Amino acid sequence: MVVEIKVFASLRNFIPPSERYLGDDKWELPEGFKVEQVIEMLNIPIRQAKVLLINGRKATSDCFLKENDVLHIFPPMCGG
Amino acid sequence: MVSQMIDIIVNGKREQVPSGMNVRKLRDWVKPDANIMLINGYPCSLDEILKQGDQILFIRKGEVPDPHEFDLLFASRHSRKVQEQMKKATIGIAGLGGLGSAVCIALARMGIGHLIVADYDFVEPSNLHRQQYSINHIGMAKVDAVVEIISGINPYMKISAHRVRLTVNNISDIFGDADIVIECLDQPEEKAMLIETVIEYLPDVTVIGASGIAGYGRSNHIVTRRLTNRLFVIGDLASEVKVGQPLMAGRVGIAAHHQANLVVCLLMKDPNDVVADVD
Numbered sequence: 449m450v451v452e453i454k455v456f457a458s459l460r461n462f463i464p465p466s467e468r469y470l471g472d473d474k475w476e477l478p479e480g481f482k483v484e485q486v487i488e489m490l491n492i493p494i495r496q497a498k499v500l501l502i503n504g505r506k507a508t509s510d511c512f513l514k515e516n517d518v519l520h521i522f523p524p525m526c527g528g
Numbered sequence: 529m530v531s532q533m534i535d536i537i538v539n540g541k542r543e544q545v546p547s548g549m550n551v552r553k554l555r556d557w558v559k560p561d562a563n564i565m566l567i568n569g570y571p572c573s574l575d576e577i578l579k580q581g582d583q584i585l586f587i588r589k590g591e592v593p594d595p596h597e598f599d600l601l602f603a604s605r606h607s608r609k610v611q612e613q614m615k616k617a618t619i620g621i622a623g624l625g626g627l628g629s630a631v632c633i634a635l636a637r638m639g640i641g642h643l644i645v646a647d648y649d650f651v652e653p654s655n656l657h658r659q660q661y662s663i664n665h666i667g668m669a670k671v672d673a674v675v676e677i678i679s680g681i682n683p684y685m686k687i688s689a690h691r692v693r694l695t696v697n698n699i700s701d702i703f704g705d706a707d708i709v710i711e712c713l714d715q716p717e718e719k720a721m722l723i724e725t726v727i728e729y730l731p732d733v734t735v736i737g738a739s740g741i742a743g744y745g746r747s748n749h750i751v752t753r754r755l756t757n758r759l760f761v762i763g764d765l766a767s768e769v770k771v772g773q774p775l776m777a778g779r780v781g782i783a784a785h786h787q788a789n790l791v792v793c794l795l796m797k798d799p800n801d802v803v804a805d806v807d
Binding site: 454456457458498499501504505506520522523524525526527528 | 623625626627628711712713714715716719720723724727728737738739740741742755756757758759761763765766767768769775780783
């Protein structure tokens with residue numbers, strides 16, 4: 449399945465080269481992949497993946513992804 | 529010979545005056561003690577000749593405008609079209625520190641109709657280096673201090689103040705009437721919780737967060753980003769608060785005014801003008 453994964457700011461630095469990457473933030477993932485598996489695949493420390501959204505709605509690391517989902521992963525936000 | 533008449537608006541009222549009349553003559557007729565004159569939002573001289581469709585505002589220095597005059601002042605400065613959107617908007621401010629206190633003041637100066645503010649904290653001396661409080665506010669609840677400051681700027685704006693720590697359980701009740709909620713908290717856990725809760729439980733509300741505003745330098749690295757259709761983040765997304773890189777008034781103020789300006793753009797349905805072309 450193809451899933452769009454938007455990773456922000458410092459988290460981009462963790463992402464290793466991958467054959468699964470299709471360009472334009474799109475990734476080819478196995479069916480039944482979970483958010484936590486994406487985080488692991490992208491080599492992002494789990495504590496750095498602070499805010500997770502699937503299709504603009506709050507998600508957790510144990511959520512399953514499906515075809516054409518858009519996953520946002522934000523680092524911890526700071527400053528106020 | 530009958531002189532030609534022109535239509536103008538004087539202090540909010542439609543009037544007909546002879547063509548060729550100057551501001552001085554109109555002032556002497558409408559408000560002789562006025563010493564501030566605005567035509568279409570801009571200061572003018574007494575000798576300026578009035579034109580068809582002009583909007584003129586006469587004010588006397590030292591006189592506090594009444595609610596109607598205040599509204600006219602905003603409209604004359606911002607345009608009626610913008611002012612109408614500002615006046616009917618309800619904006620939530622979560623946190624009244626460096627960001628929140630500055631955003632509140634900017635929104636008050638821009639004539640927002642209703643502010644909902646929430647913070648549990650009190651003003652301390654250590655806040656004064658970047659937050660919009662003064663010595664007189666030390667010891668006051670921040671919500672009370674903000675109400676006092678705002679009342680001195682825009683006394684006719686409605687403010688709903690909540691001295692409370694924001695949690696998953698009270699955010700919907702507090703900000704349920706808001707069009708936009710501005711996240712101005714300082715702890716990463718609280719920032720994430722506020723954003724997630726608004727996105728999850730207030731589906732009609734847009735959130736403007738902030739991240740990466742610490743330190744000095746790199747003013748132009750603070751940008752407005754649209755992350756999803758309802759979530760914007762201001763900052764460089766990187767500069768965390770740490771030893772040697774504290775929050776400072778300059779960058780915090782830049783970020784706060786990005787947030788305030790984005791509110792206007794969203795209310796005018798034109799956010800793309802201010803969103804950076806980066807992710």
